Amino acid sequence: MMQSRGHLFVLSAPSGAGKSTLIDRSCRELPDIWHSISATTRPRRDYEQDGVHYYFIEQTRFEEMIAGNELLEWACVFEECYGTPAEAVDAHLAGGNDVIMDLDVQGALQVKQKRVEASLIFVMPPSLDELAKRLEHRASETGEDVEYRLSKAEEEMAQSHRYDHVIINDDLDTAFCELKNIILLHRGEVESP
Numbered sequence: 001m002m003q004s005r006g007h008l009f010v011l012s013a014p015s016g017a018g019k020s021t022l023i024d025r026s027c028r029e030l031p032d033i034w035h036s037i038s039a040t041t042r043p044r045r046d047y048e049q050d051g052v053h054y055y056f057i058e059q060t061r062f063e064e065m066i067a068g069n070e071l072l073e074w075a076c077v078f079e080e081c082y083g084t085p086a087e088a089v090d091a092h093l094a095g096g097n098d099v100i101m102d103l104d105v106q107g108a109l110q111v112k113q114k115r116v117e118a119s120l121i122f123v124m125p126p127s128l129d130e131l132a133k134r135l136e137h138r139a140s141e142t143g144e145d146v147e148y149r150l151s152k153a154e155e156e157m158a159q160s161h162r163y164d165h166v167i168i169n170d171d172l173d174t175a176f177c178e179l180k181n182i183i184l185l186h187r188g189e190v191e192s193p
Contacts, residue, residue, distance in 0.1 A: 006032070006093040007186040008115055010101045010108045011179075013123035014153030016134040018169040022123060022179050023102055030183060033098045036089055039065070042080035055085065073103060073110035084111070098183060105159045121182060122163040126170040128153065 013019035027035050039055040041062050050056050057065075062081045065071050074083030084101060092099050103111065108120050125131035131153055135146045160166050165182055169175040 004096060006096055006098040007183075008089065008093060008099050008101070008111070008118040009121060009183065009186075010103055010111050010118055011121050011123060012103055012105050012108045012156065012163070013169075014125060014131060014156050015149045016131050016153075017123045017125045018172060018175065019102060019123045021172065022167075022169070022176055023100055025176050026100060026179060026183065030098075030180065032096060033100055033183070034092045036084055036092075036099050036101045038082050038084050039071070040080060040082045042082075072101075072114055073107040075104075075106060086114075098186070105156050105162075109159075109162065119165065119182065119186065120163040121165045121167060121179065122157075122160040123175065124157060124160060124166055124168045125153070126168055130170075 011019050011023060023035055027033055037051065037053070037055060039057050039062065041057060041059045044050065044054075044056045048054065048056075059081070062074075062083065065083065065085065066074060070086055071083035072086045072089060074081060076082075084103075084107070089099050089101075101108075101111065111118050112120055125134070128150060132146060132150055135149055165178075167175050167178045167182075
């Protein structure tokens with residue numbers, strides 16, 4: 001029997017909405033799912049491993065990848081570039097693994113243009129007030145950072161209508177069940193509600 005191809009899922013969310021937690025839990029609890037790794041031109045930090053946290057590459061190689069259409073999405077921020085190599089994603093999909101990507105709205109829409117079959121999932125906080133509480137609770141953000149993230153969150157949330165699915169993360173277990181059902185639905189393991 002021929003192995004079925006995996007499915008590509010792209011998650012976006014404002015900072016503090018719980019996207020990373022949902023992705024980590026999906027990779028732990030669901031079989032045959034791979035969290036994609038981005039390439040970056042920024043220097044590697046002490047704790048980071050090449051091919052685990054990022055693919056660390058030179059600027060010239062990154063530019064070659066752009067020119068060769070080797071990236072599913074990319075962006076440059078403050079002179080450092082980030083992008084998702086198509087080759088690794090395609091290899092996992094061809095091997096029957098689902099692939100989950102963690103991208104901002106711009107990156108997600110770039111992927112959807114190149115891979116129309118990809119499922120875009122937006123993780124929404126229950127409200128901006130709740131998001132502000134979560135960001136303040138982190139205690140790693142200044143008041144100015146929180147204000148910036150909230151303003152960015154409003155912009156991102158205004159794009160949620162462009163996504164295939166929207167999950168409101170009011171309760172982490174409920175949000176995870178919704179994400180899991182979306183993934184299993186694409187695998188043919190649950191029926192659409």
